[in-house]
Amino acid sequence: MATDPRPDAALEIRIATGTGTVTGLLHRPDNARCLLLLAHGAGAGIRHRFFASLVPLLGARGIATLRYQFPYMEGGRRRPDPPATAQRTVRDAVAAAAEHAADLPLLAGGKSFGGRMTSQAQAEDPLPGVRGLVFLGFPLHAAGKPERRRAEHLARVGIPMLFVQGTGDTLAFLDQLHPVVTALGPRATLTIIEGGDHSFAVPKSARRTPEDVLSEVADAVARFSGILR
Numbered sequence: 001m002a003t004d005p006r007p008d009a010a011l012e013i014r015i016a017t018g019t020g021t022v023t024g025l026l027h028r029p030d031n032a033r034c035l036l037l038l039a040h041g042a043g044a045g046i047r048h049r050f051f052a053s054l055v056p057l058l059g060a061r062g063i064a065t066l067r068y069q070f071p072y073m074e075g076g077r078r079r080p081d082p083p084a085t086a087q088r089t090v091r092d093a094v095a096a097a098a099e100h101a102a103d104l105p106l107l108a109g110g111k112s113f114g115g116r117m118t119s120q121a122q123a124e125d126p127l128p129g130v131r132g133l134v135f136l137g138f139p140l141h142a143a144g145k146p147e148r149r150r151a152e153h154l155a156r157v158g159i160p161m162l163f164v165q166g167t168g169d170t171l172a173f174l175d176q177l178h179p180v181v182t183a184l185g186p187r188a189t190l191t192i193i194e195g196g197d198h199s200f201a202v203p204k205s206a207r208r209t210p211e212d213v214l215s216e217v218a219d220a221v222a223r224f225s226g227i228l229r
Contacts (some may be wrong), residue, residue, distance in 0.1 A: 015096045024068040032064035035104040039114025045073045057218035070091045079111035106229045109134035123156040132160040140172035162224040166196025191220035
């Protein structure tokens with residue numbers, strides 16, 4: 001069982017993949033009751049301020065995290081890996097979580113691209129031990145192209161799913177996302193972040209700090225983790 005050297009620190013680990021190794025950051029608070037695997041978005045890695053700010057808030061709610069890089073980000077490349085490579089990395093990260101935190105039940109997902117690759121991996125073949133998926137800004141469609149949906153595979157996901165989505169997210173217009181979530185039935189939960197864009201930034205007029213907003217995100221994940229009880 002691996003734990004952080006300090007309560008506010010993350011333990012860096014190496015995760016073996018089919019193309020080499022990638023970096024993982026394991027944050028495990030003393031009161032951890034589950035572990036959430038977090039894959040990053042297409043344009044920012046695991047040390048981005050979004051994860052750096054969110055992870056301690058999750059930890060305060062008893063949720064350990066393992067955030068990990070995709071190979072293209074690890075190698076400093078801008079173009080995301082092909083889906084097969086990304087999905088293989090998701091599986092490798094799940095195996096690493098089972099090794100480093102074998103006593104904790106697992107959730108998996110991530111930000112944008114990372115959440116979508118996790119869902120595709122789960123739809124293709126269930127991820128061992130993963131009991132729910134968490135999508136932080138699911139990229140339902142390309143910006144400005146709501147007709148090109150990326151949700152067909154979700155019908156093949158047989159475990160609970162949490163969608164945390166901002167009302168101003170241009171990669172998932174809510175009038176497009178609501179029918180998707182409804183069609184998934186009781187497996188799917190949608191939490192709306194009022195005013196949030198794809199990165200959950202809100203207008204200054206909202207009079208909420210970034211920490212206020214990310215606390216809403218962390219609360220949603222904490223409520224969803226109740227499925228593990």
